[in-house]
Amino acid sequence: MMKKGISFLLALLVVISLAACNQKIETSSEKEKSGDSKGLSVDRLSIVTGGTGGTYYPLGGEMAKIIGKELGVEANSQASGASVENMQLLQDGDADIAFTQTDIASYAAEGKEMFKEKVDQIAGIGTLYPETIQIVTLKDSGIKSVEDLKGKKVSVGAPGSGTFANAEQILKVHGMKMDDLKAQHLSFDESAEGIQDGNIQAAFITAGTPTGAVEALSATNPVTIVPIAEDKIKELMKEHPYYIEDVVKSGTYKLEQDVKTVAVLSMLAVRKDMKEDDVYQITKAIFENTDKISHAKGKLINAEKAVDGMGIDFHPGAKKYFKEKGNLK
Structure with missing residues (x-):
């Protein structure tokens, strides 16, 4: 009688264990379907744009949705004072991705015009549109x-x-x-x-x-x-x-x-200290989903033109993506 009871308990434990394993696999699978971080080292990304009446702001919102969906991270787009302020926000570590004009990015990197000191913590993702x-x-x-x-x-x-x-x-x-x-x-x-x-x-x-x-x-x-x-x-x-x-x-x-x-030209910049693979995945997510951008300027954004007119050095992650595409040597 006691042997039967022990056997029953052992069988029950095996069933519970198998169910737990199945549940684990199922949860992991569901997470993958809903959009896991796909290996990004961060869970959140902040994108700074421009004023609500400009073009950066609506585009930034659409790109945040693309990045969030493709990479499974929380991507937030927010209004800002645009190009000059955005360069400083990257420099101070208060943003991850920023919209800017190519001329302003160049001034920032060189410490010219409105920049009294060099902004040395910025790198380029790609140019976008005129x-x-x-x-x-x-x-x-x-x-x-x-x-x-x-x-x-x-x-x-x-x-x-x-x-x-x-x-x-x-x-x-x-x-x-x-x-x-x-x-x-x-x-x-x-x-x-x-x-x-x-x-x-x-x-x-x-x-x-x-x-x-x-x-x-x-x-x-x-x-x-x-x-x-x-x-x-x-x-x-x-x-x-x-x-x-x-x-x-x-x-x-x-x-x-x-x-x-x-x-x-407008462009996207990132913090120079962001990990290469993170920026690679962000660049890929944006430039392989431009068809999902409903704003009129979305038609002008593509990987082929993104390497033209950059005012600063490419981030290694972006460079890796464009080299794979054959757009950079």
Whole structure:
């Protein structure tokens, strides 16, 4: 009788043990299905973007979703003061991934312009799309050229921002200085509201087109983009090689014709001390899922062009990915 009882208990223990093993396997399998971290050394990633009225902010949100889904980590996208502030956030270890302009990243790495010291803790993932310098005004403002901005209330971005640097450089090739304007330091959203309310006459906006703040303005007011003359574009590109020629296409913001201007490139940067494999997986997740980006700029983001125009060194993890793709030697 006692032997039977012991046998029963042993059999019961075996059943419980097998059930526990099965449960373990099942849980692991479910975790894999739901998106395990796939070997990343971190559980969370922070992405800093720009103001809510620009292009970085909505793109950052979409990329955070892609990274979260593909790599099984908590990826958070947050608004910021954009390029210049983002470089400092990476330097201070307060962000993992950042949107920035290529020119600003270059200034940061070299300790030039708005950077008094070298920002030495940043590395590149890849370039994304042209960031168009848009000088926005109302159609009936009477402003037809850059020279017409003289004496007007014009938003030029925050001092030390990428937009501010672009505005300064464009004014300079036209023989002008900031002092020639009644310069206002507003965000993109504030600039659009200021133009609509008549508090300012124009605004420099450096962002991918269409830009949310300008779209919102054009929905209620006929707007125009002030063109930059061909000779001034060439002069600007000669002095600052990171500029490229660009066009705001007709139909954008209900424009009746194309408008010639210039652009810099946008890019993604990371902290230099991030692990190579982590950055490799992040780079791969982004550039192999660009079809999941619904923003208009998603069509311009691809692995082939991502290696062009980088203003700083690639992170080893990003370099590994692009070499595998055959985009880098």
